[in-house]
Amino acid sequence: MSDVFSVDLLIQVSYFVTAALFILGLKRMSSPVTARSGITWAGAGMLVATAVTFAFPGMSNYEWIIPAILVGGGFAWWSGKRVAITDMPQMIALYNGMGGGAAAAIAAVELYRGETTGYAASSLAVVGGIIGAVSFSGSAIAFGKLQGLIKRSVRFRGLQVLNLLLLVVAITHGVLIALHIHDAPSVVTWMFVLALVLGISMTLPIGGADMPVVISLYNALTGLAVGFEGFVLNNAAMIIAGTVVGSAGTLLTQLMARAMNRSLGNVLFSGFGDTGGAATGTVTGSLKPIEASDVGVMMAFAQKVIVVPGYGMAVAQAQHKIWELCQLLIDRGVTLKFAIHPVAGRMPGHMNVLLAEAGVPYDLISDLDEINAEFETADVALIIGANDVVNPVARTDKSSPIYGMPILNADKAKNVIVIKRGQGAGFSGIENALFYLDNTRMLYGDAQKVGAELIQAIKAVG
């Protein structure tokens, strides 16, 4: 015990501190008040862990390690700083995929070296390697789809069978390696190739609307892979951080899927996400247009206005104009609130981030459960680029694909104003019954331009 203050002890203690900082950081991130300090805590943990790892006993190859960190970190810093907030989801996918790839790389180094002792270590290396590789290639496809690099969803009969086959063969290779029955480098290579192909073919058929759930799933999978490789390397920080993310990510994935009224299996295996125009509308009535000046007057003299923003607002980059408009109304004494559907934007909570970017304080933003009872007392519900999330068909029409999805009760407001670019159907191709109601008026135009017109109209009221 004379060697208590050894480097090894320093490393172990540092990893312990890192794990604690990660958990505390994540805990702080789960409340809007403390969220900003949460990432700082977790970041401090990461710095500590990285720094002490340089002192790891028996380490060499620093001339490789340092450039790799600089190149990888530099690229991520550069890309992360300049990406638009609307494009956040695909960046998360990209960085997550990199983590999965790193976990797979650790497994590959260990397995090619063939020195993993015991069945437990080699099995965990194999499992972590397969999961990491799937997460790597799958996330890359998710990134490509959201970024618009991959436009079509590839889907053909027997694809699910092919995926199952890929999985089974990959696992068979894994078992051979793990039990040291046949662990030649070629077998290891095949296992990784199969896993990479599986990640691609699993993700290609999934439509853009479901991608957030898939990204969240891959996030959880990467966490698990990191945890498993932590067992292989006997690294407590990796085990704890990876496992915490694995379980937290699984729960988050379930919450997201539930918010979209889908089950996870449904997302992965049905490919509904971008069925365009499949639904037939049985909606009667007519679309009644209105001028911006009339809407301006209506809102200026309203008691209470509820704004329902959708992804259309973000696409038009109108959040700043809309917030300017809202501030005018607030100054006039109008009670104003934002109603956010759980799946508004590209992923749950994405719309909150976009509004926050425009400077909307989060205490004006309410989610579905908080706000739904209030629509009855609202004079105006202003729908901006939102469609399916306010479609009353979800409550009434059992044949509709969105039947059962919780919606915002915008139709209960005294007046409903819909700002919309044109007369097309929504993201899912479903006709929106809300647009045809007697108390609904359509305000056509680009959300940003319409926002400017409304500001003019309200200022004109004086």
Place this chain on the structure above:
Amino acid sequence: MTGMVALYIFMLAAFTGYEVISRVPVILHTPLMSGSNFVHGIVLVGAMVALGNAHSPLEKSIGFIGVLLAAGNAVGGYVVTERMLEMFKSSGARQARASKGTH
């Protein structure tokens, strides 16, 4: 660390992750996903150890890619999460930064 102890750590960490997330408001789903994405960037530590102990050129090449990817995960995850959370301010806090642009 014996196998059993590792298994206990695994179980407790899994429950911890579940508990930490279980009562989170929808408003924070995206930032939290991004935050947990950053946390598994700890794979950088493992990738460094793997590369640090690599001998053959093949091991070194794979290790190099591993460290590069892991560093991207950690740094990118941090930058993106930090940028998102930077925007969460209440009405009170907003008054203070009235003139600051949103770049």
